[in-house]
Amino acid sequence: MKNNNIQDERVTAQKRKITSEAFLLVMIFLIGSILVKQFVYDASFSEYAIEFIAFFGASLYLTIRNIFVGNNLFPDDNQEKKKSIIVNSLVTGITITAVTAFLHFKELGNSDGIIITLVSAFVISTLVSFVLYFCLNILNKRRIAKLENRFDDEIKKV
Numbered sequence: 001m002k003n004n005n006i007q008d009e010r011v012t013a014q015k016r017k018i019t020s021e022a023f024l025l026v027m028i029f030l031i032g033s034i035l036v037k038q039f040v041y042d043a044s045f046s047e048y049a050i051e052f053i054a055f056f057g058a059s060l061y062l063t064i065r066n067i068f069v070g071n072n073l074f075p076d077d078n079q080e081k082k083k084s085i086i087v088n089s090l091v092t093g094i095t096i097t098a099v100t101a102f103l104h105f106k107e108l109g110n111s112d113g114i115i116i117t118l119v120s121a122f123v124i125s126t127l128v129s130f131v132l133y134f135c136l137n138i139l140n141k142r143r144i145a146k147l148e149n150r151f152d153d154e155i156k157k158v
Contacts, residue, residue, distance in 0.1 A: 030055040070147040093126030
């Protein structure tokens with residue numbers, strides 16, 4: 001026998017919000033675990049491979065799934081979209097540079113080569129992340145346009 005309990009939309013929305021917050025916490029703990037094992041404990045990749053696969057697999061799944069269903073990954077406003085892509089690229093560049101600084105400071109100490117390494121890490125990581133975010137934006141816009149066209153065609157048929 002089926003249980004046909006009707007739930008209030010507010011209760012369902014609240015449960016989904018709580019689940020989303022819990023997922024965010026799990027993702028933060030996963031990336032924290034990866035970073036601690038890699039940089040603090042100098043663990044080999046095999047010791048944190050499961051966390052790595054889980055974190056990046058879930059991130060990739062979320063991105064692909066949101067694009068597939070037509071959810072906009074970036075703000076609707078063009079100015080805000082450009083600002084969001086630039087800010088995300090800069091944050092990614094700064095994060096990668098900070099990790100690189102931590103690794104090389106530990107290995108090289110206060111040598112002059114670390115400045116060149118950090119500047120090049122920042123520039124390259126910022127540019128690569130900008131290109132990736134830009135491509136994601138294009139894919140996202142194309143998918144949204146395709147879905148809108150399909151729904152418009154279905155409405156015209158009715």
